[in-house]
Amino acid sequence: MAKGSKVDSFLTLVVGGGAGFGLLVLTSKSWKACGVHLNGVGNGPTLFFVGIPVAFVVNLVLFNTVYRFSRKGQGFFTALLAAMIAIAIADLALYSWAGTPNFTPAPICPANVPPWWPTGIPT
Numbered sequence: 001m002a003k004g005s006k007v008d009s010f011l012t013l014v015v016g017g018g019a020g021f022g023l024l025v026l027t028s029k030s031w032k033a034c035g036v037h038l039n040g041v042g043n044g045p046t047l048f049f050v051g052i053p054v055a056f057v058v059n060l061v062l063f064n065t066v067y068r069f070s071r072k073g074q075g076f077f078t079a080l081l082a083a084m085i086a087i088a089i090a091d092l093a094l095y096s097w098a099g100t101p102n103f104t105p106a107p108i109c110p111a112n113v114p115p116w117w118p119t120g121i122p123t
Helices: 006-034 043-073 076-099
Strands: none
Touching: 006 043, 006 076, 043 076
16 A cells, blocks of 8 residues: 555544544543443553553554545545544444443443433444
């Protein structure tokens, strides 16, 4: 694959990095609302050592790949929209897997979903 321009690299960092940060904030907020503690360790170290690498690598690589392949035959906005949709789907899947753990007490988070989560968005 050919090396991209500085604009492509900037978009990858801004959109992919921003989406990764948003995923981490959403997961942290869910864990705090549901009282999740992993193996007696607080949420901070787990998100720092596991969540940050996974979220940022997935979002940066996914955005860069989809954006570059979509950009070949289409315009700028079509490629950007395709990459943003791909990131939204991937982040929802990652949030459903990591952000809604299945071992939380039922009174706090019924059906493993925080009380503030919109009912129209499946997890």
